[in-house]
Amino acid sequence: MTTTPIISRTQRELRGQLAEWRGSGDRIAFVPTMGALHEGHLSLVRLARKKAERVIVSIFVNPTQFAPGEDLEAYPRTEAADSEKLAAEGVDLIYIPLPNSMYNAHHATAIKVGGVATGLETDHRPTFFDGVALVVTKLFNRVQPDVAIFGEKDYQQLATIRRLVEDLDMPIHIIGAPIARDEYGLALSSRNQYFNAQSLAKARQLNTIMFDCAESMERGANVDRAAEDAAQALLDAGFSGVDYVQVRSKNSLTVLEGGVLNKPARLLIAAHCDGVRLIDNCAVNVKK
Amino acid sequence: MTTTPIISRTQRELRGQLAEWRGSGDRIAFVPTMGALHEGHLSLVRLARKKAERVIVSIFVNPTQFAPGEDLEAYPRTEAADSEKLAAEGVDLIYIPLPNSMYNAHHATAIKVGGVATGLETDHRPTFFDGVALVVTKLFNRVQPDVAIFGEKDYQQLATIRRLVEDLDMPIHIIGAPIARDEYGLALSSRNQYFNAQSLAKARQLNTIMFDCAESMERGANVDRAAEDAAQALLDAGFSGVDYVQVRSKNSLTVLEGGVLNKPARLLIAAHCDGVRLIDNCAVNVKK
Numbered sequence: 001m002t003t004t005p006i007i008s009r010t011q012r013e014l015r016g017q018l019a020e021w022r023g024s025g026d027r028i029a030f031v032p033t034m035g036a037l038h039e040g041h042l043s044l045v046r047l048a049r050k051k052a053e054r055v056i057v058s059i060f061v062n063p064t065q066f067a068p069g070e071d072l073e074a075y076p077r078t079e080a081a082d083s084e085k086l087a088a089e090g091v092d093l094i095y096i097p098l099p100n101s102m103y104n105a106h107h108a109t110a111i112k113v114g115g116v117a118t119g120l121e122t123d124h125r126p127t128f129f130d131g132v133a134l135v136v137t138k139l140f141n142r143v144q145p146d147v148a149i150f151g152e153k154d155y156q157q158l159a160t161i162r163r164l165v166e167d168l169d170m171p172i173h174i175i176g177a178p179i180a181r182d183e184y185g186l187a188l189s190s191r192n193q194y195f196n197a198q199s200l201a202k203a204r205q206l207n208t209i210m211f212d213c214a215e216s217m218e219r220g221a222n223v224d225r226a227a228e229d230a231a232q233a234l235l236d237a238g239f240s241g242v243d244y245v246q247v248r249s250k251n252s253l254t255v256l257e258g259g260v261l262n263k264p265a266r267l268l269i270a271a272h273c274d275g276v277r278l279i280d281n282c283a284v285n286v287k288k
Numbered sequence: 289m290t291t292t293p294i295i296s297r298t299q300r301e302l303r304g305q306l307a308e309w310r311g312s313g314d315r316i317a318f319v320p321t322m323g324a325l326h327e328g329h330l331s332l333v334r335l336a337r338k339k340a341e342r343v344i345v346s347i348f349v350n351p352t353q354f355a356p357g358e359d360l361e362a363y364p365r366t367e368a369a370d371s372e373k374l375a376a377e378g379v380d381l382i383y384i385p386l387p388n389s390m391y392n393a394h395h396a397t398a399i400k401v402g403g404v405a406t407g408l409e410t411d412h413r414p415t416f417f418d419g420v421a422l423v424v425t426k427l428f429n430r431v432q433p434d435v436a437i438f439g440e441k442d443y444q445q446l447a448t449i450r451r452l453v454e455d456l457d458m459p460i461h462i463i464g465a466p467i468a469r470d471e472y473g474l475a476l477s478s479r480n481q482y483f484n485a486q487s488l489a490k491a492r493q494l495n496t497i498m499f500d501c502a503e504s505m506e507r508g509a510n511v512d513r514a515a516e517d518a519a520q521a522l523l524d525a526g527f528s529g530v531d532y533v534q535v536r537s538k539n540s541l542t543v544l545e546g547g548v549l550n551k552p553a554r555l556l557i558a559a560h561c562d563g564v565r566l567i568d569n570c571a572v573n574v575k576k
Binding site: 011015104106107108109110111112113114115116117133134137138141142144163164166167168169170171252 | 299303392394395396397398399400401402403404405421422425426429430432451452454455456457458459540
């Protein structure tokens with residue numbers, strides 16, 4: 001089903017194409033990305049294909065979600081390869097906004113989501129979700145999709161975007177897509193390409209430790225103890241630091257009291273492996 | 289041209305009607321209000337009529353833009369009279385969202401506009417524009433107008449909304465409408481109905497003092513001195529307090545250096561008259 005996607009770099013081009021499709025009654029599914037596309041992204045695109053007549057993928061490495069010292073400059077940019085992959089998936093339009101078209105010198109508006117965006121990632125990347133909320137709002141207003149797809153890999157981000165969309169009454173249906181993993185269970189990430197073979201082997205232990213931890217919580221282990229054990233297991237496996245191992249309520253990401261879980265929850269982990277920060281998460285399927 | 293406007297109280301009703309009009313290719317002009325409608329509002333509605341096939345007016349007394357101690361409870365609610373006035377203007381739809389549909393218990397998203405929203409009103413009502421930016425964004429996302437009309441009476445608010453819309457890439461054209469005044473030049477305001485005859489006579493001096501001040505600036509007076517003189521004139525006229533008399537750049541509301549103006553500017557005033565806070569503003573037409 002390879003087609004040649006339209007590549008739009010300006011809002012004018014984008015708007016023209018959108019008007020044509022809307023005029024034909026086509027629904028639009030949108031997958032915002034920062035490029036460096038892998039199978040995880042492509043699984044989102046395939047889901048998007050099922051949801052609407054037209055699929056738009058944006059590629060924009062958003063500076064406002066990187067903190068000073070993070071890998072904004074080093075973040076992989078692979079536009080030609082990305083475009084080929086998207087063509088092979090039958091994407092209709094790739095929107096690659098010109099960097100200086102996104103934030104002009106007079107820009108003065110900030111969006112802050114509380115609740116679900118509190119703690120976890122925010123404890124370690126304090127302005128991350130502010131940057132995500134702003135760029136997602138801008139892209140949504142430019143693309144005006146009916147449906148937008150986000151991966152569960154960034155679970156707190158997905159919850160934050162759901163909150164944002166509901167709170168601001170954006171007429172967009174947000175769909176979460178399951179985490180794509182390699183054959184060893186490592187969650188796919190553009191940052192995995194920073195690893196050599198040895199580091200990759202180490203990184204692949206993260207998911208094993210996480211699923212073990214979730215299973216022990218499902219079997220009735222004390223959640224604080226189980227989380228501590230998982231964090232220790234990560235350090236024992238050679239991870240240089242653990243930002244968090246936390247279990248939260250499934251949808252609102254409420255902090256849960258310690259003890260034994262009595263309702264479905266989500267286990268979320270962030271840890272450092274040879275200079276790369278990895279995040280992962282999984283369901284904890286406790287029966288109500 | 290009296291028609292019977294549709295009154296929508298739920299998003300479902302609103303969305304259904306919007307879809308029908310959009311399907312017919314009708315453009316939509318939107319005038320958000322807090323009700324208590326006067327000729328000032330109706331002048332916005334008449335401008336809206338010229339801009340689009342369909343005119344929607346919302347009535348919602350937005351709690352998030354009132355601070356504790358302000359007149360949220362006392363703010364006049366006159367829905368029946370408002371509806372009659374809007375019917376006489378040929379408004380197509382009046383959107384009166386149910387109060388509890390606007391902010392639910394899980395609401396966690398805030399919007400903050402800097403720049404133009406800094407100082408002036410914000411010095412005296414620190415969360416006012418946060419409340420305005422949030423409710424306007426929500427109403428825009430619900431109504432999805434092509435055009436929205438705001439009065440220049442709330443000049444800093446108009447500038448803030450222009451900034452918000454540009455920064456978030458909302459596909460909406462914002463139009464400012466001139467200030468409607470009574471025969472004595474008093475800017476029309478829903479809060480004017482708080483005045484008795486004596487207070488009204490006092491309030492009517494505000495615009496005279498303001499226009500005199502602008503004229504002296506146009507003739508080359510030192511702006512700081514002219515502003516001080518105007519503030520003193522207000523106190524001499526019986527105003528109980530002056531929040532600000534300030535000249536700012538016309539569009540970006542930049543604070544101007546003292547001295548003599550050398551480009552078009554805006555003079556903005558807020559002052560207290562017998563328990564009512566009045567604001568007003570006017571152009572200062574200095575030739576470049």
